[in-house]
Amino acid sequence: MPYSVDEFAFDLRGSQAPSDVWVTSGWTTVHAPPGSVCGVGGWFAPPYAAPDARLAVELEVDGHRITDGAAPGVAGTGLLHAGGTWWPGRIVRDGTYHRRHRGELISLQVRSTLTPLYGHAGFVLEVEIANRAGRDVTVTLHPHVAPGGPRRVPLGEWGWVPPVPGPAAVRTGQGAWQAGDVTVELSHEGLRQDLPAGGTAVFALAVRAGAGTSSGRPRELAAESAGRSEVRLARALARVPRLSSDIPGLEAYWRGSLVSGLVCLWDNPGFITSPFVATSGLDGGALCAYAWDTGGYAPHLLTLMLGDAATAVLESIMKVDLTRHYAIAPNGTGLGVPYAYSGWSLVTLATAVAAHLGLSPSLVTQLHDLVEGLDARFTPAGALRDYGDQYNLLEMRSTGWEHVVASPNAERAWCLDRLAELSEVSGARLPAGDLRARARDIRQAIARELWDEEAGWFRCRYPDGHTEVVRHVQAFDAMRSGACTPEMAGAMLGRLRDGSFLAPYGVSAVAADDRVHYELGDTDWSGGGAYTGEGPQLALTLWEQGEPGLAWEVMRRLLWMGRHFPYFPQDHYCDRPAAPPAGRRINIVAGLAGAEAILTGAAGVRFRLDGSLVVSPAALPGGHVELTGLGYRGRTIDISTTSGTVTVDGRPRKAGEVIG
Template identity: 55%
Template sequence: MPIASASSFTRVTGRPPMPPYSLDDFSFDLRRAVPPAEIWVGSGTGTVTQLTGTVCGVGGWFAPPYAAPDSRLTVSFEIDGRSIVDAARPGAGDRGLLPTGGTWRPDRLTRRGTYHHYADGELVSLAVESKLTPRHGSPGYELVLTISNRTGNTHEVVIEPELSAARARRVPLSDWGWVPPEAGSDDAITLTHDALTATVEPHGSVTFTLGVGTTDAPTTDTLRVWESRVAQAVGHLPTVTSDIPGLEQYYRRSLASGLVCWWDHPEFVTTPFIATSGLDGGALCAYAWDTGGYAPNVLSLMLGDDVLSIIESLLEADLTDRYAIAPDGTGLGVAYAYSGWSLVALARSAAAERSLDPALVARLYDVLITLDKGFQPDDQTGVLRDYGDQSNLLEMRGSGWEHVVASPNGERAWALETLAELSDVTGAALPADELRESAQQIRSEVIRQLWDSEAGWFRSRYPDGHTELAYSIQAFDVLRSGACPPDVADALVKQLRPGAFLGEYGVSSVSAEDERHYETADIDWSGAGAYTGEGPQLALTLWEQGRPEVAWDVLRRLLWMGEHYPYFPQDHYCDKPGAPATGRRINIIAGLAGAEAILTGLAGIRPHPDGSLHINPNPVAAGTIELRGLAYRDHTIDVVIAPGHTEITVDGRPVSPGQVVPPR
């Protein structure tokens, strides 16, 4: 491939003058939402949810250290002495306020309703709008109600808010783990408001403001905080436009999934703090696995130099015995087999945009080696590791993908080889040759010991010699790690077919043809759907492996999500649109994997630790995709991908596909 010289590019200094996206670009029409319908908004220091089916009702909220999951605010109205209730029941004759829709935006939730009745010779026709905004810097939220008169009559309006007797619980930051905190009774929750009565003139409107929280402490304007956050987080990312139905919205909703995991609480271990989930108070912790494992390039572009603080905070925790950190940096859980690989992946992406300290690379090496030593070598050659049972892996509910498995042994090889690469780039003086040799040994043994050529799949082996053929999506991670020779790769990819791993609306975490391991209840790792990051990551893997047709076939099945979710849930079905109605399905940082697949897979924009950028797009017959304004090491890159051809410009100058943009 030709190498473009640094002199051939015009230097672009500083950040783009305006962010490529505004808050309105992430707006979502709530009428399009599919189950689960529980919608939350966050400020960066707190979150709050609606009462489903109401126009004005507000449910639980969280603002660490405060948890108020059982708090409820309901609102009723009097119009000229006539009572109007919110949350009207379906059916003829109900005289309540009727929901008509609404809009989610990262900073607020707007809902609308209508009341239109003719009685006793008078028409009462009102539009009601509520805007729910979590406070930033103070526990609680604000609810602004606007009542508009659609007739020429004058009405006397009284609003009647009712706050439940629930109190807020103080929960230490170290205790905010996977499960949302339970209710408690430590601090009173108060309701504040201005006047509750008003006269609404003909074709006029009136506004009421309600506040709910534990203190009267001053708050920061949530709107301004969000505008600043969006400018920082997406300022280096490209805009995406396309005539392919759903692609553009899928990209935006993927970015929104990352934005709602963004916390800037002053008492958290880092600012920003990137939570695994957090909108409903659960998984406010940060897992090394999905923080670095699903969208390291996009997340690094979003964070800028703050990515180094994120890596440092995870290294400070004892990941040899923990899988995540609480908001204050406290380690949580047990040793997780994927933690070391994920951290190395995030560090590799960070190195592509800035110089890494050799000491950081050395610390990564120490953590990875120590983590490896925590898992016993297998009893055949000692090269592979026994990664234990499901508590250390990805929690398939039945026996199958456990102990000596192809993944994450394959990822371990990739991580060792990548550390050697980072050592070469930074001068960290790691035993690079030894690391590369170990990586090759692991890859060879994964195939020799675990590949079943007759079945065309990997076996997992238990300590007593028992083996299982579990057709888990985790096998494709071995393909990504570089362990698969061509015949093995071909056999794996043959399994990607409808009725097996492919559903009309995504991929299954376990092949539907695997009668022993496939199930429909717990879908993220056991079948009938998948963890939200897995589908786009599989597509990215296939693009990386030079299989663009299959890659697009996987990604196109996910595009419906951009039309029907404000942000992506933890998991979703693959045979029907939607996610399970029970359990915690709120939001997930792995939703960023969609943007990662589009940027580094479909568009083929791949940063490397030496600072160079390789661009090799993958046209699809379905239509045209344009990426505009990627800011990378003071370059501005645009890519147009059309059927049969591509156009790439760097700082306004055309370059050829496959050409390398050198580091500055």
């Protein structure tokens, strides 16, 4: 049975989301300020941006004003925030007011529903008020709109940093403001109601922006957008399996991982693809598609979600000059600098698209030419490449993982092998033998030139001969790409222990016992935590390497995230269950890597380039896992890691059997 929206409900009382909580319709994304029951913050609906917009709601009961967002402590005597629930497509917040005034009790239960609009730039706020006092009252809503500096931002300018406000909007009438060619409008369905004892009243407000006013009553707009959320979720999850497990936290983690992908999908028909896969985007930042995380971390889950649109997403990124850019804006404009991992990321996505949908010979040839062009962008160092400094690599703040490094040189070899396979499967006429020979030479050079047997780790080599050993999680990607002998792998795996790479709540990008490079200021890549895709990708690597015990040691340390994040942030700490505060991107498409690791690692699903499938489930410590309803090339696959059984369209198949 497919997932419903309600199954992704998240209790906001447990949220550790940095920068508080946002919600998206796939057209508009909007902020729910902390501590507020009815307040609304900034919002984005490309090309429209309203980063400093605010909506505050004040209640009036029989002439007594009640403010929202009461301050903590005894001084906070307004409407008191009492929790809420986040769903894909809406946020519900609860509040309470229970005080006596002039001998009369005012007791209200307040519930607001914030719905970002689909097909319109803006949002609807519905406020439901229940009168708990034993007398009739009259309730009036006083909305206070501060539109800030809304502006139209060309689609080619939506990059890493959220758009800044434009000139302040000017009031042009009752509930209307103008900023350049952008009109902001507040509409409602009445602001005053008589409320009998025990009765309930519902108010609805809409704030919209555009070149002119829009039609539609607020409640109708909210219902339409909620319906679109149901449709979008059903479409994206139609081929994604349902997970059930008695392992504490695993089901919540799986759902949180899926949501991390869902909130990165945008449907605006003005974008280069629809859906468009943003790297982040909820707070208006990184509303662009990186080759790096679009393709690199969860290619199979993303392809399952996108369906036939996955090919267009792959082609859209291939159109940009990756020798100059790392990402595309929503209209396909290239952004940023050349990035060392872009070629690998595209080949990774292409292998998934080939397995699920097939690739044409011409697209495989185009991919080969693109990868070769990007490869030529970096300076040769024998069979290896010099990838320069942090500008093109991991952005560590210390000197270390730079220039001639094991990763991404190992990924180069992996790409060449995959291109050879893609050529053979698709009928493209690539020089497969030469590609495989070059891949072999690269792997041999990595082992010969970069492996330090005494240190049991790779060295990074600078042009002047200086070398460094950086115990970085990226080295395990070199293992995954086939650059390690069993002896090398054994030495590296010995570092997967507490006090080195492992910590109670995840992995550290730099091992804690690397005293030269480990630091706590850059959780992303330098220590004290890691980029959100790295932990599950390490677990997947370990399952692929035949190390299920170590794989589970990594994966189980990540399960807390499903309980504390409605969607996964860009990076998180590994020594405590939290993420860095504001200043980082608050969501990341690489959060899908968790589901990818469970599906293709723990459940042993191997999607093959020729369209066949091999499933080799293995039992997990401490409980069972069942995946039902995996859709692949018109078939439906169900998997149990407890019994090791696999069924295809209801018929049992042997584990490890090639399913054609």
